[in-house]
Each structure stands twice: as C-alpha cells, then as structure tokens.
Amino acid sequence: MDLALRALGAMGALAVATVLTWLLEPRLLSSAAEKGVAAPVGVRDEKHLAQNPDTWMYSAGPILAVLGVVFAVVVIPWGDRLVPRDLGIGVFYFIVVLDFVVLGLSLGGWGANVRDSVDVYYRGVAQLVAYVVPLGLAYIGAIMMAGSLSTQRIVEAQAGMWFVVLQPIGFVLYLVTGLMQAYRPPFLEPFSAFIGGGVFGSSSGGRAIGWRIAMSATLFLVAAMGAVLYLGGWRGPVLPGPVWMLIKTYGLMMLMVWGGARFRLLTAGRMLELSWKILTPVGLANVLVVGALILLGVGPT
Amino acid sequence: MIIDHYALVGLLALIGTGLALLLAAAYRPPVHVVREPAAWASYRFGYPVYALIFLSFDMEMIFMYPWAVVFADLGLEAFLDMLVFIAILSAGIAYAWKMGGLKWE
Amino acid sequence: MSVGAVAEWAAFVILAFIAVAGALGMATTMSMFRSGIFLMGSFIGVAGLFILLSADLLGLLQIMMYIGGMLVMILFMVLFSHDPGGSMMAGMEMSLVERLFSLGLSSGTAEMEHGDTGATGDMEAMGGAGGMAHEDMGDMGGMDGMDHGAAGDMAGMDHGDMDMSMTTPMKRYAAGLAVVVGAGLVALLVLRPAWPISSVTPDPESARVVGGLLMSKYMMAFESAGLLILVGIFGAVFLARPGRYPDQDARDEYVTADEPPPPIEEDAPPRGEGKKPAPAARSLSVLEAHVDEGDGD
Numbered sequence: 001m002d003l004a005l006r007a008l009g010a011m012g013a014l015a016v017a018t019v020l021t022w023l024l025e026p027r028l029l030s031s032a033a034e035k036g037v038a039a040p041v042g043v044r045d046e047k048h049l050a051q052n053p054d055t056w057m058y059s060a061g062p063i064l065a066v067l068g069v070v071f072a073v074v075v076i077p078w079g080d081r082l083v084p085r086d087l088g089i090g091v092f093y094f095i096v097v098l099d100f101v102v103l104g105l106s107l108g109g110w111g112a113n114v115r116d117s118v119d120v121y122y123r124g125v126a127q128l129v130a131y132v133v134p135l136g137l138a139y140i141g142a143i144m145m146a147g148s149l150s151t152q153r154i155v156e157a158q159a160g161m162w163f164v165v166l167q168p169i170g171f172v173l174y175l176v177t178g179l180m181q182a183y184r185p186p187f188l189e190p191f192s193a194f195i196g197g198g199v200f201g202s203s204s205g206g207r208a209i210g211w212r213i214a215m216s217a218t219l220f221l222v223a224a225m226g227a228v229l230y231l232g233g234w235r236g237p238v239l240p241g242p243v244w245m246l247i248k249t250y251g252l253m254m255l256m257v258w259g260g261a262r263f264r265l266l267t268a269g270r271m272l273e274l275s276w277k278i279l280t281p282v283g284l285a286n287v288l289v290v291g292a293l294i295l296l297g298v299g300p301t
Numbered sequence: 302m303i304i305d306h307y308a309l310v311g312l313l314a315l316i317g318t319g320l321a322l323l324l325a326a327a328y329r330p331p332v333h334v335v336r337e338p339a340a341w342a343s344y345r346f347g348y349p350v351y352a353l354i355f356l357s358f359d360m361e362m363i364f365m366y367p368w369a370v371v372f373a374d375l376g377l378e379a380f381l382d383m384l385v386f387i388a389i390l391s392a393g394i395a396y397a398w399k400m401g402g403l404k405w406e
Numbered sequence: 407m408s409v410g411a412v413a414e415w416a417a418f419v420i421l422a423f424i425a426v427a428g429a430l431g432m433a434t435t436m437s438m439f440r441s442g443i444f445l446m447g448s449f450i451g452v453a454g455l456f457i458l459l460s461a462d463l464l465g466l467l468q469i470m471m472y473i474g475g476m477l478v479m480i481l482f483m484v485l486f487s488h489d490p491g492g493s494m495m496a497g498m499e500m501s502l503v504e505r506l507f508s509l510g511l512s513s514g515t516a517e518m519e520h521g522d523t524g525a526t527g528d529m530e531a532m533g534g535a536g537g538m539a540h541e542d543m544g545d546m547g548g549m550d551g552m553d554h555g556a557a558g559d560m561a562g563m564d565h566g567d568m569d570m571s572m573t574t575p576m577k578r579y580a581a582g583l584a585v586v587v588g589a590g591l592v593a594l595l596v597l598r599p600a601w602p603i604s605s606v607t608p609d610p611e612s613a614r615v616v617g618g619l620l621m622s623k624y625m626m627a628f629e630s631a632g633l634l635i636l637v638g639i640f641g642a643v644f645l646a647r648p649g650r651y652p653d654q655d656a657r658d659e660y661v662t663a664d665e666p667p668p669p670i671e672e673d674a675p676p677r678g679e680g681k682k683p684a685p686a687a688r689s690l691s692v693l694e695a696h697v698d699e700g701d702g703d
Contacts, residue, residue, distance in 0.1 A: 054437065054439070088610045088611055092613070093466055095470070099474065102477070103477065107443065110491075113491065148614075149613050
C-alpha cells in the first residue's frame with residue numbers, strides 16, 4: 001500500500017531526525033550556557049500544577065506540538081523522488097503546520113494554571129508575533145526564484161547555483177528568524193530558567209518527552225527547510241541524496257546553534273523590537289532586491 | 302488528486318495523535334500541587350500594538366505567497382504592483398515607529 | 407476504488423462534526439480561553455472541508471489566519487475579562503451543554519487529579535472524533551445544535567434563581583420558529599432536484615492560479631486590501647496612545663471616586679482676600695459674613 005509506505009517513511013525520517021537532534025544538541029552548547037530546551041528531560045520529576053488546572057488544554061498541548069512536527073515532515077525532500085508527499089503548496093503548508101507547535105505551547109502553558117507556565121503562553125505568542133512576518137519574507141525570496149511553492153521544485157531550481165549565493169541577505173534573515181521559530185538561543189525566553197523552564201517545569205513524564213520531541217524536531221525541520229531553500233537540498237555530486245540532506249541540515253543546525261549561542265539572551269520586548277524595526281524592513285528590502293535580480297535575468301529562468 | 306495528497310496528512314494525523322496519547326499516558330509522574338494564586342487573571346501583556354500590527358501583516362503575507370509564485374512569469378508589472386503594496390505597508394510600519402507604538406509596555 | 411469514496415465520506419463527517427461541535431463549544435463553554443480555542447477548532451474543521459473540495463491553498467490560509475488570529479485574540483480577551491480561565495464559573499450551576507464543554511475545568515476547592523485522562527476533547531486538525539454521544543443525523547450536522555440548545559435550556563430553566571448559566575433563557579416560540587426555519591432550509595438542501603456540477607477540474611497548482619488571478623482580475627482588491635491594512639495599523643497605533651492619567655493609581659483614584667474629577671481651573675483673577683476663607687469659616691458668625699460682603703469684590 002503506497003499510503004502506508006509513505007506514512008512509514010515520514011515517521012521513520014522524523015524518528016531518526018529527532019533522536020539525532022536530541023543527542024547532538026546538548027553537545028553543541030557549552031556547559032556554561034543556558035540550556036533551555038536542550039536541558040535533560042526530567043522524566044521522573046514531579047510536575048507542578050495548580051489546584052485547578054484546565055486538564056483538556058494541559059493534555060492537548062504536547063499532542064498538538066507533536067502533531068505539528070509530524071505534519072511538517074511530509075514535505076521535506078530527501079532525494080530525487082524521496083519525499084513523503086510533494087504537496088503543490090509544500091512550503092506554505094510547512095509554515096502553517098509549524099504554527100501548531102506554538103499553538104501546543106500556548107495550550108499546554110495555559111492549562112497548568114501556574115504563573116510560570118501561563119507566562120509561556122504570553123512569551124511564546126510574543127515570539128510568534130516576532131518571527132512570522134520576517135520568516136515569511138525570507139521564504140519568499142527563494143519562492144520567487146523557483147517560481148513554485150513545492151519543495152522539490154525549489155531544490156531543482158538550484159541546479160545551477162545555490163540560492164545562498166544569489167540571496168545572501170535572505171539567508172542571514174532565515175538564520176535569525178529560523179532560530180526564533182525554533183525557540184533556541186538567543187531567542188530562548190519561553191523556555192528559560194527565568195520562568196522555571198516554562199512547560200518543562202510544569203510537565204514531566206511522558207508529556208515532557210513529548211515536548212522535547214516536538215522542540216528537537218522543530219530545530220531539525222527549521223534547519224532542513226533552510227537547507228532546502230538556500231543550500232540546494234539533496235543535490236550534490238557523489239553521495240546519495242539523503243546523505244547530502246543530513247550533512248547540509250546538520251551543518252546548518254550547527255551554524256545556527258553556535259552562532260546563536262554567541263549572543264546574550266533577548267527578552268520578548270527586545271525580540272519584538274528587533275523583528276519589527278530591523279528584520280521586517282530588511283525582509284521587505286530583500287523581496288525588492290530579489291525581484292530586481294529576477295527582472296535582470298539573474299537566477300534560474 | 303489533491304485530496305489524495307492530503308490523505309497522507311490525515312493518516313499521519315491519526316498516527317501522530319495516537320502516538321502522542323500513548324506517550325502522555327505512558328508514565329504518570331506525581332503531581333506537586335503548587336499553592337499560589339491562580340494565574341488565570343486579567344493580565345496586561347506588553348505587546349498589544351505589536352500584536353495588532355502582526356495581524357495586519359499576516360494579511361499581507363497572504364497576498365505575497367501567491368504573488369511570489371507567479372512573479373517570475375509576469376515581469377515588471379507584477380513587480381511594480383508589489384512595490385506599491387510594500388510601500389503602503391512600509392508607510393504603516395514607519396508611522397507606528399515614529400508615533401512610538403513599537404515598544405513593550 | 408471504493409475505499410477512496412468511503413474515506414472521503416468519513417473525512418467529511420469528521421470535519422463537519424468538528425466544525426459544528428467547535429462552534430457549539432465556543433458558545434457554551436465557561437472558559438474564555440477555551441472559547442477561543444473552540445472557535446479556532448471549528449474553523450480548522452472548515453479548512454479541512456476546503457481541502458476536501460481541492461482548495462488546498464485556501465484551506466491552509468484559513469488555518470494560518472485562525473491560529474495566529476485566535477492566539478492574539480485570546481490575548482486581548484485575557485486583557486479585558488475577569489475570569490478568562492473559567493475557574494470561578496466552574497463550580498456553578500450549569501446546563502448540560504455547558505458542563506460538557508467545561509469538563510476538565512475545576513473550581514479548585516475539590517479534587518486535584520480531576521479527570522487526567524480527559525484528553526479526548528481537544529480540537530485537532532483532521533482527526534480525533536470527539537466523545538459526544540450524539541451522532542450526526544445523515545449528513546447534516548446543523549440540527550444537532552438546535553437540539554442541544556433546546557434540551558440544555560430546559561434544564562437550565564428548572565433551577566432556582568441562583569442559576570449562573572450563560573445560556574440565554576429560552577423563549578419557546580423563538581425556539582419553535584428556529585426549528586421550523588432550520589427544517590425548511592435543510593429540506594431545501596436535501597430535496598433539491600439537481601446540483602450543478604462544474605466541469606472545471608481543480609488545478610493542482612493552486613497557488614499559481616490564485617496568483618495569476620490576483621495580478622489580473624483582482625488587482626484593485628489587492629491594492630485596496632493594502633490600504634485597508636494600513637488603516638488598521640493606524641488604528642492600532644491610535645489605540646495605544648498615552649492615556650490621560652499619568653499612572654494606574656491616579657486613574658484608579660479618578661475612576662473609583664464618586665464625584666467627577668475636579669474641573670479644569672483656569673487662571674481665575676484673585677477676588678480679594680475676603681473671599682478666600684474656607685467654607686468652615688463661614689459658619690462662625692453671621693457678623694463676619696456681613697463684614698465680608700461689605701468688602702466688595
């Protein structure tokens with residue numbers, strides 16, 4: 001059954017990617033840095049709940065977050081015809097389903113009825129408000145040059161030259177907003193120790209594992225989509241497609257995590273300022289620059 | 302044909318939900334009830350202006366995605382149309398910035 | 407293959423159920439936060455219906471708008487309402503529908519692990535049938551809401567005057583009229599002789615089609631939408647202008663006082679020293695009042 005094979009492939013890819021990221025990420029951060037999401041999961045700790053939590057919302061949080069990443073892995077291409085399903089609007093679908101992770105954070109945070117946890121909702125949505133528009137603008141440059149929303153077409157359009165060379169501004173913009181989307185340093189606030197680890201403080205056991213799976217997979221997916229959009233995806237001379245994809249994804253992930261760890265942690269207010277005063281104008285300018293480049297004939301026809 | 306594509310998404314929804322429910326039910330740690338005043342109170346968050354501007358720009362992004370797909374085929378005219386659109390919205394951000402709206406309260 | 411048709415029908419039933427149940431939940435649940443989430447769930451069900459109709463770009467646009475929009479809207483709801491989590495209302499008398507959609511909230515005085523297994527009620531995108539006892543009657547989900555509302559309101563009316571139910575007390579003729587009109591509309595749908603079937607096949611490249619249309623036929627709408635968005639940004643900045651009172655304490659003082667704030671005092675010319683005494687001094691003696699008036703202005 002074709003459908004079952006595809007589903008199995010998607011879940012398998014997600015499982016491998018999540019495990020690799022879960023193991024790799026704490027090794028990338030120095031021991032003195034604040035770990036945030038990468039901290040070891042307290043499976044046997046007590047969970048801190050108020051007397052009257054909202055049990056539906058609290059339970060629904062990790063489920064929605066995991067659902068978001070399960071949906072998103074459908075459009076990541078691993079090879080020439082190795083994609084669980086090449087949706088016609090692949091990249092747009094990807095952006096939308098990764099919003100489910102933030103939705104899950106909000107529900108899970110609100111449900112525990114503990115100040116630290118409800119703060120995750122406020123700060124997480126602040127970060128969502130900060131990253132969505134510049135992230136979309138970073139995607140739009142690559143979409144313009146490829147002329148399609150499908151991930152396979154975007155990879156094929158980079159047969160001549162990778163988009164990172166043609167759109168360096170867009171690439172840097174993607175690095176920054178991708179880190180914001182993945183809730184990693186320096187954009188760590190909803191998970192920081194300042195609020196007791198956020199949802200990790202108010203959940204443990206199977207739920208905390210669920211959160212960790214969702215966040216690790218989010219980092220992987222952000223890096224993988226960056227590799228697809230800007231680094232040519234699975235294209236490469238000698239090695240097979242999936243190997244190149246892993247190399248590029250983890251290379252980009254290392255770049256993002258190391259680069260992010262250099263900076264001081266930002267608060268939500270500064271994140272919003274950064275996004276709306278700097279990143280969004282840069283993104284809009286990038287769209288115009290890429291448009292001019294295409295009109296001048298640069299890039300794939 | 303499009304529906305066939307999303308059949309995979311539907312199947313994965315069921316599988317994913319099932320797995321997540323299994324995980325959540327797998328190990329139930331003890332609950333430590335925290336006795337503090339309830340956190341569900343009327344709370345003044347510091348970013349209402351940012352949130353409203355984000356809603357407006359979300360509407361803008363709706364228009365930019367289909368435009369980006371057809372841009373390469375349509376050339377200069379589409380570029381000028383989007384230039385006008387971006388100019389209108391940049392005027393919005395500039396107005397908000399200068400009027401002191403872009404700050405955390 | 408018939409599997410495709412059955413799967414499509416099953417998906418339609420599930421999505422329609424989510425859409426209707428979400429709307430019902432939004433109206434009846436005690437928690438404002440859940441109300442927003444149920445509305446989002448309902449619209450995600452509708453987005454699933456769009457995808458079933460091969461409008462995948464529109465479906466995903468709907469999901470994107472409503473996730474972002476509802477999260478922000480719930481923020482504003484929390485800003486303005488007294489009990490956004492519904493914990494205070496959870497212990498009150500409620501009708502059946504409200505109690506169903508407020509399961510999982512507890513008022514905090516009673517048990518702790520209140521239904522930790524209750525994870526079946528959340529709203530997901532395309533799966534997970536809810537645990538409600540009622541089935542859809544045929545392929546119309548619209549009648550369920552009426553029945554629930556009528557049944558629930560009957561229960562709500564029987565309590566005494568401490569009824570904190572949020573459902574409006576039922577007016578029987580209004581409910582009867584609604585049922586008749588609903589039945590009439592549904593009959594129109596079901597008994598229609600022929601549905602027009604379009605010969606246009608859905609294009610897998612939906613973004614390209616939409617983009618082409620935006621650039622040609624709907625250009626004016628596109629640019630006007632930009633202007634409308636600009637006006638929205640103006641409104642947002644206007645709403646955040648600095649208030650009249652310097653800080654919250656000063657504002658509370660004025661808001662909670664019984665008398666209106668003191669009027670704006672212009673620079674009144676001095677009316678002579680005699681008119682300056684405090685009101686208490688006037689009651690000292692009549693003689694002094696005469697003396698004061700004698701001084702003149």
